[in-house]
Amino acid sequence: MLLACMKSEQLKMRRSNIWIAFLILPIIPAIMGTKNYLNNLAILSSEWSSLWTQETLFYSNFFFAPLIAVCCSYLWRMENQNKNRHMLFTSPVPVRDIFLGKFVSIIKITIAVQLWIYLLYIVSGKLVHLPGFPSMQTFYYTLRGILGGMVIAALQLAFSMVIRSFAVPIVIAIIGSITGLVASNSCYGAYFPYSLMMLGMNANKTEDMLSGNGAVFFISSLFYLTLICLIAILILKRQDVNA
Amino acid sequence: MNKNSFVIQTTNLTKAYGKSGQTKDVVNKVNLAVPQGCIYGFLGPNGAGKSTTMKMLLGLIKPTGGEISILGTPFVSQGKTALNEKSRLTILKQTGSLIESPSYYGHLTGRENLEIICTLKNVPTKEISQVLSIVRMENQQDKKVGHYSLGMKQRLGLASALLGHPKLLLLDEPTNGLDPAGIQEMRELIRSLPENYHMTIMVSSHLLSEIDQMADYVGIINKGQLIFQDSLLRLHTHSKKQLRLRTGNNNRALCVLNENKINCTMDKDFLLFPETSDDETARLISALVQEGISVLRIEEYQKSLEDIFLSLTGKQVSL
Numbered sequence: 001m002l003l004a005c006m007k008s009e010q011l012k013m014r015r016s017n018i019w020i021a022f023l024i025l026p027i028i029p030a031i032m033g034t035k036n037y038l039n040n041l042a043i044l045s046s047e048w049s050s051l052w053t054q055e056t057l058f059y060s061n062f063f064f065a066p067l068i069a070v071c072c073s074y075l076w077r078m079e080n081q082n083k084n085r086h087m088l089f090t091s092p093v094p095v096r097d098i099f100l101g102k103f104v105s106i107i108k109i110t111i112a113v114q115l116w117i118y119l120l121y122i123v124s125g126k127l128v129h130l131p132g133f134p135s136m137q138t139f140y141y142t143l144r145g146i147l148g149g150m151v152i153a154a155l156q157l158a159f160s161m162v163i164r165s166f167a168v169p170i171v172i173a174i175i176g177s178i179t180g181l182v183a184s185n186s187c188y189g190a191y192f193p194y195s196l197m198m199l200g201m202n203a204n205k206t207e208d209m210l211s212g213n214g215a216v217f218f219i220s221s222l223f224y225l226t227l228i229c230l231i232a233i234l235i236l237k238r239q240d241v242n243a
Numbered sequence: 244m245n246k247n248s249f250v251i252q253t254t255n256l257t258k259a260y261g262k263s264g265q266t267k268d269v270v271n272k273v274n275l276a277v278p279q280g281c282i283y284g285f286l287g288p289n290g291a292g293k294s295t296t297m298k299m300l301l302g303l304i305k306p307t308g309g310e311i312s313i314l315g316t317p318f319v320s321q322g323k324t325a326l327n328e329k330s331r332l333t334i335l336k337q338t339g340s341l342i343e344s345p346s347y348y349g350h351l352t353g354r355e356n357l358e359i360i361c362t363l364k365n366v367p368t369k370e371i372s373q374v375l376s377i378v379r380m381e382n383q384q385d386k387k388v389g390h391y392s393l394g395m396k397q398r399l400g401l402a403s404a405l406l407g408h409p410k411l412l413l414l415d416e417p418t419n420g421l422d423p424a425g426i427q428e429m430r431e432l433i434r435s436l437p438e439n440y441h442m443t444i445m446v447s448s449h450l451l452s453e454i455d456q457m458a459d460y461v462g463i464i465n466k467g468q469l470i471f472q473d474s475l476l477r478l479h480t481h482s483k484k485q486l487r488l489r490t491g492n493n494n495r496a497l498c499v500l501n502e503n504k505i506n507c508t509m510d511k512d513f514l515l516f517p518e519t520s521d522d523e524t525a526r527l528i529s530a531l532v533q534e535g536i537s538v539l540r541i542e543e544y545q546k547s548l549e550d551i552f553l554s555l556t557g558k559q560v561s562l
Contacts, residue, residue: 008362015350078348087346087403090301091363092335094328237328241303243343 001093005101009075013105018074022113025067029058030120034128048125048134049206052141055121056203060145061181064113064197065152069173071109072156073166075102080164083243095236099161103229106153111146118142141202144210144217148197151224152176155193158232184209190216193224249312250411250443251277251300256309258295269295271467272309277445277460280437284458284475285447286552292467293447294343297415300445301340302331313338314410336364339409341417345400349389353380353399356388357406366407374402378432394425401432405440412436414446418453430457451552463555470555478551486516486524487544491537503530515544 033055037044044050079085088098118139125134152173159169180194184203189195190213199217202209210217253275259266270292277283287293298304300311302318311318313334318327347356357371375381378398383391388399397417404412417433418426434457436442448454454461454475461478463471471478489512490496496514500507505527507516516527524541531538 004362004365008359011355011359011362012348012351014355082349083342083344083346084348085346086303086340086342087360088363089303090335090338090340090342091360092332092365093363094332238305240305241298243346 002097002100002104005093005097006104009101009105012078016074018071021070022067022109022116025063026059026113026117026120029063030055030117030124032058034124038128046206047130048132048138051125051128051130052121052134052138052202053204053206055117055124056141056198056201059117060198060201060203062177064149065156065173065177065180065194066170067113068106068110068149068153069156069160069170071106072153072160073169075105075157076160076164077166080243085241085243089241096233099157099229099233099236103154103157106157107150110149110153114142114146114149137208141200144200144202145197146200147218147221148200151193151196151221151228154225154228154232158228158235161232162235190220193228196221196224248279249276250279250314251275251283251445252312253300254310256296256299256311257307258292258299258304259307268467270299270306270464273464273467273469274472275462275469276472277443277462279443280441281443281459282433282437282457283443283445283460283462284454285445285462285464286451286454287447287449287464289449291449291464293449293464294415296464297340297342297413297445297447300413301338301342302335303342336407337410338413339404339406339411340413340415341397341400341404342413342415344419345396346403347388347391347396347399349387351388352385353388353391353395353402354384356399357384357403360403360406364407370406370408374405377405378402393420394422394428397421397425397429398432401429405436408440410442412442412444414444416447416449418448418450426453433457451548455548463552465555478548483518484543484545486519487540487542488514488516488527488538489540490514490531491539495534496531496536499530499534499536500527503527505530513540 034051036057037051037054044054079088089095121138122134156169156173159172163169176194180192180198183189183192184195184198189199196217199209253273255272255274256270257268257272258270259268261267273296275296285293285297295304299306300313306319309319314337316330316333318330318334348359354371357374358368361368361371372381375384378401380395380398380402383395388396391399401414401417404414414433418429421429430453433444433446436444446457458475461471461473461475462469493509493512493514497507497509500514505516505523507514509515519527528538528541
């Protein structure tokens with residue numbers, strides 16, 4: 001049944017132009033990061049690693065959460081319009097799979113965006129004539145960022161499911177990003193959902209923020225993922241469906 | 244009638260809103276019994292609880308009390324209002340529905356919308372052409388639904404409800420917002436379904452005339468309570484023709500007629516006679532004339548279904 005839900009979500013995304021946002025928006029932090037890198041070459045002397053700190057600074061601190069929030073709001077807006085919640089919840093599929101089907105779509109987008117930003121990182125590095133290629137460490141950060149990003153994605157999907165406004169969940173994502181930035185620079189970063197992606201990406205840091213602390217990051221991410229999905233599914237099961 | 248032959252059966256189905264102490268029963272102890280293979284007209288004024296009841300049958304709204312059994316599967320059992328996910332899915336697999344206005348994704352074509360439903364219902368996509376031909380929408384299938392007229396959207400909604408050959412169809416106000424030609428078409432379409440596809444249909448409306456033209460069985464709901472439930476034929480027996488007579492002295496006329504063993508009742512300024520043959524009419528008139536009672540008015544009077552509905556609900560219906 002989950003497969004059916006995943007396939008139906010795929011069909012719904014047909015002819016939607018939301019991918020343009022995902023293509024264009026990450027270019028902005030990449031440009032900003034590269035510019036910042038070039039302006040501060042005196043301090044930023046570690047080449048690829050330094051460029052990574054600058055690109056991830058803008059991308060994971062200010063762009064990722066609102067971007068994924070837009071996508072979550074879009075996915076639920078389709079259901080909120082034209083009484084589609086009636087159709088969705090009278091389909092013979094478990095309520096659990098309705099939520100998870102959407103979540104899988106968001107995970108796919110998260111992965112695609114992360115790989116896209118990594119590609120942009122390499123392209124911008126080459127454009128500023130950095131020698132060779134970045135270390136595998138940065139790719140590992142990108143993968144960790146996917147896990148942290150999934151936590152934000154789950155949370156935003158749950159917010160957009162409950163809040164029927166398109167913009168309010170995006171505002172929450174912006175506030176989450178700012179507070180996440182503060183939290184990630186404190187010792188509580190690994191316990192705050194919006195910080196996990198920044199920690200995973202090792203945003204704006206040269207040395208690994210998670211060195212010796214990796215287990216906490218993974219456990220915390222998995223804990224939040226499970227908790228958010230469970231709560232969201234429970235809400236869907238308990239609430240009356242109003243289209 | 245055998246209990247099992249009811250496709251939908253509810254016992255004291257209730258939905259109350261509001262916090263404890265100040266609850267309002269939107270649906271109050273409704274006992275529906277929808278026989279198999281019929282078109283069950285669910286009639287009631289706006290806000291009577293029709294949609295809420297139908298949404299409870301589909302699991303969209305959780306009842307606060309009572310029991311539901313659909314197609315032999317108990318859905319909500321006594322004391323346990325939480326819906327069982329397994330029975331919910333069993334029922335939904337065999338049910339098609341169109342609740343309030345039709346659901347659709349405006350940026351997709353008609354066919355693509357039906358593909359989504361096929362995927363969710365696990366129905367082969369070749370059924371799409373069948374349902375499109377039933378609702379006569381083959382030529383519009385590749386247009387975006389956002390550009391459809393309301394009538395077309397409504398027909399697409401019916402097409403999606405028909406996917407997977409459901410045994411039960413729940414249609415909530417399916418002719419709402421349609422023009423007279425569209426209403427006529429939709430009505431004929433619905434009428435043809437039980438015979439052609441062996442379906443049971445529950446269709447709600449606030450229009451008595453519509454139910455009168457479509458349904459075999461009627462349930463009338465008012466202020467959350469089911470106030471009538473029987474065959475349409477039975478509802479019509481309430482509207483037999485009567486003879487209405489006004490005389491110069493109704494009281495004396497009544498005595499005279501009673502002496503002559505002519506059955507009649509007094510209703511305001513009139514004397515009412517249940518179905519009377521021509522001979523009987525002639526007899527009662529001559530009896531009155533012989534007694535010197537002047538006959539002022541004599542007319543045949545038929546209580547319309549609207550009158551019956553009005554007397555049952557105490558509320559003017561929109562027609």
